[in-house]
Amino acid sequence: MESIEQKEQILDPEIEAERKLEELLEDPGSAFLHEHKIHINRIENAETAVEALAIAESIIMKRLEATFKFNLIRPVEGVETDLVNLEGIRKTLDTVKANQEKIGEGGDAYVVIAKTEIKKFPPEVCYKFAKAEATPRGRNPMAYEAEIQSDFYEQAQKLSDLHIGVPEPYYSSELGHDKLIAMEKLPAKSVDDILRGMGSLPEWFDIDRFCDNLEKFLKTLHEQGLYHRDMHVGNVMIRQSIEEPVDGWWGYVIDFGLSGYGIENMDPYRKEMADMVFTYHKDDDIIKEVRQALHRYKYIQNHNARKEV
Ligand SMILES: Nc1ncnc2c1ncn2[C@@H]1O[C@H](COP(=O)(O)OP(=O)(O)OP(=O)(O)O)[C@@H](O)[C@H]1O
Ligand SMILES: [Mg+2]
Known part of the structure; x- marks a missing residue:
């Protein structure tokens, strides 16, 4: 007492x-x-x-x-109406931070979901928070990243026959030290995570068809003036469902932090900013590496399975 x-x-x-x-x-x-x-x-x-x-x-x-900055890309069901003011975003961020579970991290950002029972935080939303840039690579401000991600998303919807998606961006915001994008949480793991044993390659997944499609996907986006410029094994994700997914998405391209629009007569893999020049790897360079790494992974997986029998 x-x-x-x-x-x-x-x-x-x-x-x-x-x-x-x-x-x-x-x-x-x-x-x-x-x-x-x-x-x-x-x-x-x-x-x-x-x-x-x-x-x-x-x-x-x-x-x-x-x-405070807020840029709504697409409404999130049940969230959007009370978000567009500072108090709303602040409350959202406080709740997200109090309940966060990290689902991924790269050099420039970390991605979390809010583990909460509150209905207004649908489980399929995740939040990408920018970290301080360790090595300057000319990364896009979050609002720009969300806009260009939205362009990639729309193209991916049109190219759905290729079965490669892009997470749907909902909004970007800046508040004090927090710079973030809220987007669709993917039911997938990055190729990098899978290779390091933190995910799996489902039985139904056809490595060669996926890689051929990825090549077509990137080529078509280039024709639309969209260049990813940060293609690596951490930025390609593979669906983790046991059965082939009925919605048709086998995998995804993510992370538009370095992406840019092609401009005629300009090298799309070069970016000039103030007194800095950045050069990026060609998008297609990744495909061979992903194909080989996944085949190797599958070979070892099958070999181990045979040993167990
Ligand atoms: N929409 C999403 N749904 C599920 N997981 C995601 C999503 N977006 C990102 N991730 C996970 O978080 C990790 C980091 O995200 P992202 O690649 O966007 O960050 P980054 O710091 O910009 O990475 P990089 O080091 O490539 O610049 C990804 O590799 C992936 O595992
Ligand atoms: Mg990344």
């Missing part, structure tokens, strides 16, 4: 505000408060902790408002 004194302490708004203020000032996200004397003075000169906390929160809110 708590004593009366303990209860009073818990309920005392001054003590509660002091605790929250301390937490807030220690948060690396609020470092800018310390960098500007004017902010710290305003907080310190407040008469009560409750008032100081309110001042700190309002300064943080103003800064978030200044950095």
Whole structure:
């Protein structure tokens, strides 16, 4: 049983505000408060902790408002209406972060799903958060990535006979330090994950047909002026269903962080930015490697299966 004194302490708004203020000032996200004397003075000169906390929160809110960006690509069922303001996105991000489970990571970003019972977070949505760029490669801002992903997505829908999809992007947003894209979570694993034993190659999966189709897919997209420019085994995903999927998607091309539009008389694998020039691998270079690696994988898998019998 708590004593009366303990209860009073818990309920005392001054003590509660002091605790929250301390937490807030220690948060690396609020470092800018310390960098500007004017902010710290305003907080310190407040008469009560409750008032100081309110001042700190309002300064943080103003800064978030200044950095807030939201770009809706396609509505997400049950989510879109209360998302388009800062408070909505902030709540979404808080919930995602509190319940996140990482499902993938690359050099530029990590991808999470929100493990929550709340209905408004459909399980088929995942969130790609940008990391600080370790090696400058001229990566696209998230809003640009989401837009070009949307163009790839639309083309993939038109080319559905090739059975290669692209995750549907829903929106991009920037809020404080968070830069993200919300998109369809794929029921798939990257070729890289599969080769490293963190996924499988289903029985129905035809390696050669898939690779031939991937070649056609990339070629047709080039004709439409769309260049991926970061094709590697981490950016090709393979469906993980035991039976051949009825919706027809055998695999997917993901990650449009370096993608660009072809411009006449310009090398599509070269990007000039300010005083930097970036060059990228040709998209088709990946196909031979994927084909060989998957055949090798399958051979070893079959060999091991025979040994077990
Ligand atoms: N829509 C998705 N559904 C399921 N898993 C995904 C999805 N998007 C990405 N992933 C997983 O997350 C990993 C990292 O995502 P992504 O490739 O977009 O990040 P990146 O940091 O830009 O990668 P890179 O190092 O290639 O630049 C992928 O390799 C894949 O395993
Ligand atoms: Mg990647």
